[in-house]
Amino acid sequence: MEPQALKFFSDSNSTPPVYPVGPILDLKTDGNDSKDEKRTEILRWLDKQPPRSVVFLCFGSMGGFSEEQTRETAVALERSGHRFLWSVRRASPEDKIIPSPPEDFTNLEEVLPEGFLERTAEIGKIISWAPQVDVLKSHAVGGFVTHCGWNSTLESLWFGVPTAAWPIYAEQQFNAFQMVEEVVTAKEIESGINCVMEQGSEMRKKVKEMSDKLHVALMDGGSSNAALKKFIQDVVENVM
Structure with missing residues (x-):
């Protein structure tokens, strides 16, 4: 993946030998019974979609957003016109000393634009937990809006799915080269989605x-x- 860096180390006499082994991926699926039911439902929905027609939005185990950002994302998805599978969760409170995993919104209808769920019922599916590996390998997925965690980056490349980078925390800013710290507008999100879904x-x-x-x-x-x-x-x- 980084031939220039490998060449530099290989040509240097002052460093130990470098053995480029990889990609190192864990593509096994979770065997949890409750998650198996959700996985089946999600994959059944994907199987009904045309090839490379769905944009998948998922931001890792700690990725969640404010109500304002969630609404902006919803507006962008609807304007783009693309089919979507969207993992939606609420961001953890910022005043916590130890960050906790994001939680589901209590009432999505109060958070999303009025009528959004009805208008997008035929082309979109909103979920909480996502079987990411199974989704990315689906023939229906044509683009991935991701937080750029290293596992997600490798998985998207492995399955040949173009990505739109949306780093949130930890090492993701280095993986994506740019840290997003404020609310991203619907126009910006729509542009990114259209770019990544271009056949x-x-x-x-x-x-x-x-x-x-x-x-x-x-x-x-x-x-x-x-x-x-x-x-x-x-x-x-x-x-x-």
Whole structure:
């Protein structure tokens, strides 16, 4: 994923050997019974959607938004006209010393624009918890609005899904190169969604190329496989 950085370390005589192994992904699904029911419902809905037609919005285990930001996002989704699967949760209070996971909104109808749920009933689905890996591998998903956590970044590349970056906390600002600290307007969100959902775009082609490279890397004879074998060989030779 970063050939320039790897080349720099490989050409340097002052650093230890670098073994580029990866991507390291955990693509197993959670076996929780209650989540299995939700997963089935979500995937059944996705199976009914056209290929690459759904934009998926999900912001990680700690990602939640204020009522104002949630409304702006809803306006953007409706204006964009794209089908959507949206993981909606309320941000934790800022006055807490130890941040807690976000919670569901008590009454979404009071938070979302009036009539939003009725107007988007045929093209959108609002959820709380999301089976992210299963969703990203679905044929229906054409774009991913994400907080840019490292797992989410790798998963989106692995499945070849273009992303619109919306970093919120922790290392995400470095992954996305820009930290968003204020309410993002509906116009800005709509623009990002339309960009990531554009069929045949240069972004989509580049993501597909990267996805192919990641898969090849893990195959027998691929770069990751070869690096791991080289690492084991070096360890054995030095121990002996």
